[in-house]
Every structure is written in structure tokens, then in C-alpha cells.
Amino acid sequence: MQLLAVGLNHTTAPVSLREKVAFSPEQISQAVVGARAWFARSGSQLGSETAVLSTCNRTELYAVADVDNPIDMTAHFLADFHKLPYADLRHHLYTLPQDNAVRHAFRVASGLDSMVLGEPQILGQMKEAVRQADEAGGLGTYLHQLFQRTFAVAKEVRSTTEIGAHSVSMAAAAVRLSQRIFDKISDQKVLFIGAGEMIELCATHFAAQNPKNITIANRTLERGESLANRFGAKAIRLAELPNCLHEFDIIISCTASSLPIIGLGLVERAIKARRHRPIFMVDLAVPRDIESEVAKLDDVFLYTVDDLASVVQSGLENRHAAVAQAEAIIETRVQSFMHWVDGRHVVPVIQDLHESGEQVRQHELERARKMLARGDDIEVVLEALSKGITAKFLHGPQQALHQAHGEERAHLVRLLPQLFRTKR
Numbered sequence: 209m210q211l212l213a214v215g216l217n218h219t220t221a222p223v224s225l226r227e228k229v230a231f232s233p234e235q236i237s238q239a240v241v242g243a244r245a246w247f248a249r250s251g252s253q254l255g256s257e258t259a260v261l262s263t264c265n266r267t268e269l270y271a272v273a274d275v276d277n278p279i280d281m282t283a284h285f286l287a288d289f290h291k292l293p294y295a296d297l298r299h300h301l302y303t304l305p306q307d308n309a310v311r312h313a314f315r316v317a318s319g320l321d322s323m324v325l326g327e328p329q330i331l332g333q334m335k336e337a338v339r340q341a342d343e344a345g346g347l348g349t350y351l352h353q354l355f356q357r358t359f360a361v362a363k364e365v366r367s368t369t370e371i372g373a374h375s376v377s378m379a380a381a382a383v384r385l386s387q388r389i390f391d392k393i394s395d396q397k398v399l400f401i402g403a404g405e406m407i408e409l410c411a412t413h414f415a416a417q418n419p420k421n422i423t424i425a426n427r428t429l430e431r432g433e434s435l436a437n438r439f440g441a442k443a444i445r446l447a448e449l450p451n452c453l454h455e456f457d458i459i460i461s462c463t464a465s466s467l468p469i470i471g472l473g474l475v476e477r478a479i480k481a482r483r484h485r486p487i488f489m490v491d492l493a494v495p496r497d498i499e500s501e502v503a504k505l506d507d508v509f510l511y512t513v514d515d516l517a518s519v520v521q522s523g524l525e526n527r528h529a530a531v532a533q534a535e536a537i538i539e540t541r542v543q544s545f546m547h548w549v550d551g552r553h554v555v556p557v558i559q560d561l562h563e564s565g566e567q568v569r570q571h572e573l574e575r576a577r578k579m580l581a582r583g584d585d586i587e588v589v590l591e592a593l594s595k596g597i598t599a600k601f602l603h604g605p606q607q608a609l610h611q612a613h614g615e616e617r618a619h620l621v622r623l624l625p626q627l628f629r630t631k632r
Contacts, residue, residue: 215268326372
């Protein structure tokens with residue numbers, strides 16, 4: 209058995225590939241079940257425990273495995289699930305076995321492996337992935353323990369270090385970039401597409417700049433209105449965008465749609481209606497909400513999650529000390545978890561010892577009951593019971609000593625006193 213983390217992220221694959229292998233929230237359970245079935249058909253035990261994490265920055269599969277080429281098997285699974293060529297994925301994937309997988313999970317949850325160092329959203333995303341994996345039957349002893357410790361480590365890192373104190377979030381980066389296009393956000397009209405956590409965070413940052421007005425566009429009007437009410441904004445349905453997109457100067461989109469919401473033609477018409485006044489657009493979704501061809505238009509400034517990387521990484525020098533402290537905490541907790549994993553290997557031996565001991569106990573107890581039934585003195589019965597258990601308990605070690613020779617016997621002589629030492 210070994211633990212594995214296999215996947216790709218913002219450092220190994222561009223957004224154009226990440227969006228193709230991303231799983232929507234509705235697909236996670238299906239992916240967990242599908243991965244287990246896929247590996248079972250391949251004659252492997254990989255998939256006996258499986259969880260899938262999919263965000264805008266990463267798609268990862270955590271599993272318990274006994275395979276020689278997990279990266280190939282996982283690449284074939286992802287390619288098959290998403291109907292992609294295997295060659296497009298293989299060289300973008302990483303495989304992290306055992307303690308490296310544990311270390312990776314701890315670092316991801318703590319925000320150390322994020323595009324935005326220390327960002328807090330990933331922890332909630334990871335908890336949701338684990339919840340869905342558990343409901344789909346993907347968690348067993350090892351992954352359950354791994355993720356419980358992962359969440360505890362993330363909490364410890366965030367509460368005892370300043371890893372997130374200087375972080376520049378995607379939302380703050382979007383504000384900073386928009387200020388390069390427009391001198392005053394207070395003179396601009398802002399549209400947010402979606403109503404999830406990232407849009408809520410972006411709306412909070414932009415609202416602080418007092419834009420001329422804010423509009424929330426969402427597939428479900430009620431949910432959009434709930435968010436809009438927090439910012440004194442207006443809510444509209446996605447279906448209304450073709451008629452009003454030209455009204456907005458700043459557009460931030462982040463939905464769970466599997467297909468683009470804003471196409472090239474729609475933006476071309478909006479630019480024409482605006483008489484070529486610039487539009488600043490940020491697409492934080494994976495898969496992308498805005499067709500990539502839009503970036504080629506004049507008067508449109510389109511940024512994806514990858515484009516924001518250089519902005520969000522600014523100020524890293526202020527976080528070096530916090531990172532070192534966080535890494536030290538994680539390393540200690542990795543060693544603790546691997547010690548627990550190693551301990552699991554002796555569980556069958558301990559179970560066998562308990563079963564053997566129980567058989568001895570039952571045998572001698574039955575003999576004692578027969579002695580009592582025929583009227584033997586209680587003291588005689590107790591003496592026979594204790595001697596019988598002791599004799600059978602020591603029979604195996606004594607026989608091993610008699611049969612051993614040379615270094616093996618010397619090793620047993622050193623070991624047995626430790627095994628049979630009793631507390632006084």
C-alpha cells in the first residue's frame with residue numbers, strides 16, 4: 209500500500225489545459241466512483257480509496273495504490289473521462305508518493321501551493337472535495353486519517369504563522385489591474401457574473417472603491433439578489449447580458465459553467481455600442497467563462513487566473529519567514545502521520561496475537577469450568593487455570609529459542625525480555 213497524489217496545477221499546466229480536465233461540482237462524485245472502477249478494471253487496488261480535488265488552479269487525485277505506473281493510469285483515466293488525447297496530459301502531471309503526497313496535501317490546504325500564497329479559499333474547497341468523496345464511498349482508513357490531519361495542520365499553520373497576513377488575493381489583484389486601465393474606479397460601472405465565494409470576495413474589494421454602480425448577473429436571480437443586497441447592487445439574470453453588456457466598464461466572471469458564457473460576438477457588439485471605450489474583463493473561472501478569442505479585440509483588456517499570477521506574487525519577500533515557519537510545522541506533522549502509517553502495517557500481526565491469546569484463554573477457561581463442574585476445589589482450579597495460560601503463552605517463544613541458532617538466537621535473547629517485560 210502507498211498513498212498517492214497525482215495531478216496538475218497552475219505551475220505544470222496552462223489554464224487552456226486545466227479547464228479541459230477540471231471537474232464541475234456535480235462531477236466530483238461521479239469522478240470518484242469512476243476512478244475506483246477504472247483502476248479496478250486495470251487489475252489494481254488503486255481506487256480502493258480515492259478523492260478528487262478540482263479548482264481553478266488544480267485537478268488532483270488522492271488515492272491508496274499498489275501500482276507501478278500511477279501517473280500513466282491516472283493520465284489515461286483523466287483522458288478517458290474528459291475525452292482528451294492521452295499525450296496532451298501525460299507530461300503535465302506529477303506523481304507524489306507516500307510522505308511526498310502527505311506533505312503536498314498539507315501544503316495545499318495551508319495555502320503554500322496556491323497561486324496566491326496563503327489564500328484561504330483552498331481549505332474550504334478541499335473540505336468540500338473530501339465531503340463528496342466520503343459520500344461517494346471513496347474514503348477509507350488512510351485517506352480519512354490523511355484529510356483529518358490535513359485540516360488540523362492547515363488550522364495550525366494559519367493560526368500560528370502570518371502566512372496569509374500579506375497575501376494579495378485574486379480579488380485585490382483584479383482591483384489593482386483595473387486601476388491601470390481606469391484612473392478612478394469610482395467613475396466606472398462594474399458587473400459581476402456568478403454569485404459564489406470568489407465573486408463575493410471580488411465584490412467586497414471593488415465595493416470598497418465606491419464604483420458608480422454594481423450589478424450581479426447570475427443564472428438564479430434569487431441567489432444573485434441575495435448577494436446584491438449586501439452591496440446595494442442590482443441583480444439580473446444571465447439571459448439579460450446580451451442586452452446590457454455594453455453598459456459595463458469592468459466585468460468579473462467566475463461561474464461553474466462548463467461552457468463559455470460570454471462569446472466573441474457578444475463582446476464585439478458591446479464594443480461597437482460603447483464606441484470603442486475600453487472594457488476591463490477578468491475571467492476567474494476554470495473552465496473559462498469568456499472565450500479566449502476576446503483577448504484579441506482592440507479596446508478589451510482580458511485577464512485570466514494565469515495572467516494575474518505576477519500580480520498576486522508581489523510582496524513575497526515579506527512572507528519568507530512565515531513560509532519557513534509553516535514548512536517546519538508541516539514537516540513535523542508529515543513525520544507524525546507517516547509514523548501512524550507505518551504502525552498500520554503491524555495491525556494484522558497484533559490482531560493475530562489477540563486471536564491466538566483469545567483461543568488460549570477460551571481453551572483454558574473451558575477446562576476450568578469442567579473442573580468446577582466435577583467438584584474440584586476452587587483454589588486447585590485457579591492454580592491450573594493460571595499455569596495452563598502461562599504455559600501456552602510461553603510455549604511459542606521457548607520453542608523459537610530452542611530452534612534458533614547463532615545470530616538468530618542471540619537476537620531472540622535480546623528481544624524476548626523486551627517483549628515480555630511486565631509493569632510492576
